[in-house]
Every structure is written in C-alpha cells, then in structure tokens.
Amino acid sequence: MSLPAGIFINGVTGEVPDANEHYIKTIGELRGLYRDVTAFDTYLRDCGDGPAYAVAGYRQADSDIIFGTTTMQPGKIGDEYFMTRGHYHVRRDCGEVYYTQSGHGVLLLQTREGETREVTMAPGVCAFIPPDWAHRSVNTGPEPLVFAWFCQATAGHDYGDILSHGMRKLAVERADTLAIVANPGF
C-alpha cells in the first residue's frame, strides 16, 4: 500500500534525495536531435561528452500521480539550444504540468494535426500541457533549467514520433536572442 511521504525538491539543483527513479541523458546520446551534425561532432570533440539533462522521479506502486524534476544544462549545438528529446504520452488522454523552479527556457508543443505552441519557462510558471500535445523543453538561459513535473503514473512516454521526425519548430539563437523558427527538416 502507498504511504504518505514528504519528498524534498531542491529547486536550484533539481536534486530529489528521495527519488526512486533516475536517468541521465548525455550530449553524446542525443546524436540526431540537432540539425547541425558538424557542430554536434565539434562540440563533442572540443567539450567532451557530459550530462545534457537529468531526470529524478518519485513513484509509489499503487499511486495515480507521479512527480519529479528535470534538470537541463545550458548550452548550444550550432544555433540550437540544449533540449530534451520531446515526447507524446502513450495515453492520449494524459497531459502534464511543468513547474519551473529556476533558470529560463521555452516549452515547444505540437499536436498530431500540426498545431504548434510555445510556453515560456521561468521561475514560478506552471506550463500546462494538454493531453496529446507533444512537448520538448529547451534551456535558453545561461544557468541550469530546473522544473518539477506532475502527471499520471500511467501516462507513459512515446519518444518515437519526435525522434523520427523532429518537431515543427526549433528554438534557436539569432543575434544573441531566442527565436522560434520553422524546422526546415520537418
């Protein structure tokens, strides 16, 4: 049986000492995510591989709600800011909430029908992700982007579509500032 618990979230580092699910994605594992393959290889050669983002989650077996944090390092590959893979949920009736704790970014969203939206990620902002909108977070600032996420335990992650086709919009740096542009490769 699930028992009540108090789970501390460090909103600056994203650490969740009592998390029971963890994974890290390194830059090197994200080959293919970025448009500029040369910039990607140059980055790895010059900077070496390292964590791009880390996820810590808290789940109890018979609970309907799970939560955790995602901590994204700052950086760019070519003109594209560091980003997550992006995913739909397996359960198309499941949305999510991303509550930014520190740092600055943008959440790219799209439907299967081709609609797109962006939500600014900044401390104190809960990004509401409706059911069946794919979502990818992008760290557009110089500091780690840390957000807490909350969704149904059975939502599930479906990365395939976004990994195969990318997203319709890119979050890129243009003249030292964020620009949301159409993805020419989509």
Add this chain to the structure above:
Amino acid sequence: MSLPAGIFINGVTGEVPDANEHYIKTIGELRGLYRDVTAFDTYLRDCGDGPAYAVAGYRQADSDIIFGTTTMQPGKIGDEYFMTRGHYHVRRDCGEVYYTQSGHGVLLLQTREGETREVTMAPGVCAFIPPDWAHRSVNTGPEPLVFAWFCQATAGHDYGDILSHGMRKLAVERADTLAIVANPGF
C-alpha cells in the same frame, strides 16, 4: 480543445492571476471544525470574521490534471492551529501532491481503516498523498502557508466524513510548539 498555457504562481502570496476557479473559507464558516467552541466564539467576537484559507485553481475542460494553490492564514482557535476542512477524494483511486511554496505546517492524513500519518510541510517539500488517504493541512507557523496542489481533474472532494467525525489526530500547540495528539472527540 485544451491549449497549452503558462500559469504563474506567486509562491509567497499564493496568488494565481490566471486561475479560473476560486473560493475562500472564512473562519466563521468553519464553525464545528474546532474542538473549543468557546474559543471559537471568542475569536470571532474579538478578531471578527475573515479569510481562513483561499483556494485558486486552474482547470481546462478536457484535461486530466488540475492544479492550483491553497493559501492558509496563520492563527489558532484555542490550542488548535488553523486548518482546512480535510477531505477524501470521491474517486478512491486518486491521490494528490501538495508542494509547499512558503510557510510551515503539517499535513494530517488517515485511512478509512484508521491508520494515521503526518507529513511536515516546509518550502520545497512535496507531500505525497496516496489514493484514499484523507488529508487536512494545518498552518503551524506565524506566516501564511502556501502550497501548490496537483491531482486528477476528476478526483472530486468528499468532505462529509471528516466534517461529521473530525480526524483521529489533532495538531495543537503545547508549550509553544507543535504537538500531534489523539482527538478525544473522534
């Protein structure tokens, strides 16, 4: 169709400017919640009626997840700290997460079978509420207690059982400090 949105939460005041659901409970509306009826009447006579706690929620029609804030004023009636009414969810498979933003308190929880637990509420702590555990928040500090909550949109609130019988444990002040004691009236 639900659309993505960025919803700002003020973690100090609990205000959610874009919330679309609101209610306030005044002290006067909470007659019967506190054990010490004389202290309750004295409080109302001397201090007047006023907000005990305020709830702001954000809901989109076809979303599975809702969220919002609860902002609890500090105070006591007799030796009992200000508290919420406390509730089970109508859907017994639905839990919840209370993420404390500011202030200090305690979350009292109990099952229908008589098990009880307490979770300390402090900034950065996500209180995990398993399905079918009744929960009541108590502001044990001198400042407002502000927490963000996240649950399924269809969880529903069932206040009846706790309003009729109270909770098995009370959060009271003893020698200037918090004590969790058995409720002699349960």
